[in-house]
Amino acid sequence: MGGQAILGVSNLSAGYGKTQILYELSMSVMRDQLTLVVGPNGSGKSTLAKAIFNLASIFSGDVFFKERNVTKLTPEEKIIIGMRMVPQLSNVFENLTVRENLETIYFAIKYPKKNFEDSLEYVFSIFPILRDKQYEKVRTLSGGERQMVALARALVAKPELIIFDEPTAMLSPALSNLILSKIREINESGVAVLLIEQNVKTALRISDYVYVLVSGRKVLEGVSERFINNFSMLEDAFFGKSPGSEFR
Amino acid sequence: MMIDLLQAVISSIVIGSLYALMAYGLTLTLGSIRIYNWAYAEYVTISAYVTALSSSRYSVDILLCFPVAIFSAVAVSLIVDELVYKPLTRKGSTIIQVMLASIATGLLIRYLIYIFASVNNVVIIKAGYTSKAVAKINELIITDLDIFIVGLTIFMMLVFHFIISKTLIGKQIRAMWDNFELARLSGIKVDRVRRFVCILVGMPAGIIGSLWSIYSTITPTSGWLLLLPAFAAVIVGGLVSIPGAIIGGYLLGFGENFFMYIAYKFAGVSLAYKPLITLSIMLLALFIRADIIPARWLLSALTRAATHRGNGR
């Protein structure tokens, strides 16, 4: 398992307002790896994504990106240094066209217009269906296509880390598999991925490392391979049967 | 009589253009920044006073007054946003709190204008420019001011449309309008875009104020009296639709002038009932929107003009 961590979360306690959801959570994402975070509903997975991006209240702890402490940076600043997030809900601009959805994020980061076309090409190579629909308003697209736009937005202007917050929620199994395979494709093209998912079995197959979150605490972590054949270990962790055990 | 009717049509178009432009600014502010800007009236009043004073007291050429007035309106727009609206947005205030604050801010500015006006003895004033007739058809008079107002307002609306649909910052504004949180997550510098919107909507306020000071006499409540129908137009547009607000503006312009004239001439309705016509149009739009009057029933009586985006319900 080579390489250093591109994202490090150290003793993070966070929540919303005065309500605490995450309790001293520590985890990391390695470069080139697809790291998975799973857990039952309400375990704080979404809060983790939001806290990393400073969209939730951070009570204590730090977030490191490429060894730099980015805890207090605004979301806008984080995007510029190479972090991206695809939220679970309302993750596209419905009344803008596909192309405009990509433009708004691209031009917030970079200005040279010629490179935008290169970025577009990269995006369309992963999601060819969007090429034909690029001038259509997103609200006219199907659920699966919308999700593709959401993912595509994270891909422009050379991201280094993308956090996906439950990308397959509300998608059919076939579409979920498609989206997850696209995410794997993105990871293989050199982007570190932090994937938060409910769909544990499939997600496990495409990931390198997995963390299990229960009630805002890390209860289990390890290389994904180990759990693919030993699924019951994960299930136990979900239901709190073996808290705190760690495998490396 | 025909002449009078046509004259009423002319004023309807002129006033309607002013309302439409004002409603455009209000809807844009509402959609992208989520602020009900009741203080917008005072931006208009301030510009009106600037133009009126410069042109009458200081004999500045009327066309030169416009940039100065526009500058004042934009400046006030930015100041009010920085001091009042932006802090409230940051705190996550509710819509009602924002509305209260904006009405209060408007009143505050209006009192300051009252003080200024009474100290300088200019509570009632008019710009030092008299409009000249440009076209005369059989006693129907069209003045240069009429043409200027309609031309300038429509030009501004077209410019706005271009900026919002084709330029990058326009797309960012639309993105903020569509989904504020996501806009932040997309790296859009929302504060910068916000300031741009303030500048953008400040300009028509300056123009409307200047034009109004030539068209009619100004008092400290002039802006407010223009704002009421403009907000009614915004309601007709459903609060979210710019085309709807523009149509609402013209609808109200016609309601107050053309239909008022007809009611006056044919039913002897006193001109004092003008505000009631404005109210009725606004209430009608509200009731349709709230499904109290089923829209289908109404549409079957009217021609199918695209007012809403999609079907609304």
Place this chain on the structure above:
Amino acid sequence: MIPELITLFSTSLTFFSIYVILSLSLNLEYGFTGIPNFGKVFFFSLGAYVVGVFVPRVIHFVFNISEPACSALASTQRMSIAAQFPILSITIFVVSLILSGLLGAFMGYVISYPSLKLRGDYLAISLLIIAELSRVFVRTEPSIVCGNNGIGGLPNPFIWMQDPVLKELTYSILSGAIAGVFYFYIHRLVNSPYGRVIKSVRDDELVSQLLGKDVKIFKAQILTVSSFMSAIAGCLYAFFIGFVYPDDFIIVWTMYAWLMMLLGGVANNKGVILGSIVMVVVDRGLRRIPSFWLSLPFDVSYLRGIIFTIILLVIIMWRPRGLLPEKPLDTPARKIFETHLRSKNSLKNPSS
């Protein structure tokens, strides 16, 4: 000296009562039921307009006065007639009160229909526009209250008293009594099961509906009651001032009501009392600034306005829910819960 102090007291008490009724009604609408009434002055003005329309016409009809109602001469005549006929003045007062209340209640009921289906902000804007545009209408249409000039000669029910100081004092006590009645009524209302329902409507309308509460009926009732109250307040105001003119009923009254409610605390009736006291003190106090203290080249009312808007802005920016918090619901379940909590805590203390 003493008569002046008594007059100061009477004026303050009358305005205090009017303010209390107004802000209680707003508190009922918005604080407890969540209906944002930005057109409060409209309902207030209804009560005043009833007085301005009804009272002169009745007196002119009964006494066959030939002068046009709007003239100053007619005003004087009305006042002197009323001074001679105590029963007349009191009867007119009572009938006006009833008419105002009925008109207010009716309007409140009418408004409740659109308010059910419209979102808060639609409603707020519409009510504001209704209030302002009707004022513009009344000020231009001469047949209601003589247009812009307004109408005077509206006799106080106690005008027949020889001593004007006593007249104002009696009137202020009457107003205070009416305000007191309203206060107790509202207090009982919000602390009853009915009060819990309207609070639930405020907090989550959808849930209320799912629980089987017919939100429509509750909102209609609340608006009817609160508009009834506002109109009564307007009626009291008109008789106290003796003069009704449309430009009096500007949005400032609405803002005053909101300010009082916020000062005291949203959904807190005692807070409303506090807010009204502060308002009366500041408002009447500012009116008494002798012009030689500050030689202002302009009308001191503008300065008053600036002070009030600044106070309102300060409160919205720093204490939007008001100075006093909302009192929790007083229910039997809560009493049991509190007792339980207290006994649990006393057990915890001995442990380390």
